[in-house]
Amino acid sequence: xxxxxxxxxxxxxxxxxxxxxxxxxxxxxxxxxxxxxxxxxxxxxxxxxxxxxxxxxxxxxxxxxxxxxxxxxxxxxxxxxxxxxxxx
Numbered sequence: 254x255x256x257x258x259x260x261x262x263x264x265x266x267x268x269x270x271x272x273x274x275x276x277x278x279x280x281x282x283x284x285x286x287x288x289x290x291x292x293x294x295x296x297x298x299x300x301x302x303x304x305x306x307x308x309x310x311x312x313x314x315x316x317x318x319x320x321x322x323x324x325x326x327x328x329x330x331x332x333x334x335x336x337x338x339x340x341x
Contacts, residue, residue: 274311275310276308277311283308284312284315296308
């Protein structure tokens, strides 16, 4: 598993809580599966809102973290984590 999926491995200046995942191993596997399927299928039976809350939060966090890492590679800030934008 990638090192940046580990809890508390936030880059300097970022809050480690923004980087935490509920279940890094499963969430990363589901993320890769969905990426390979072009996000056409959901991991659980039912619709989008039938998916476990923790999994949706982890997938959103992975998406944000992925963007954050890409931004760090080119030196531009990515702004506010998705979970914080959802609260406002």
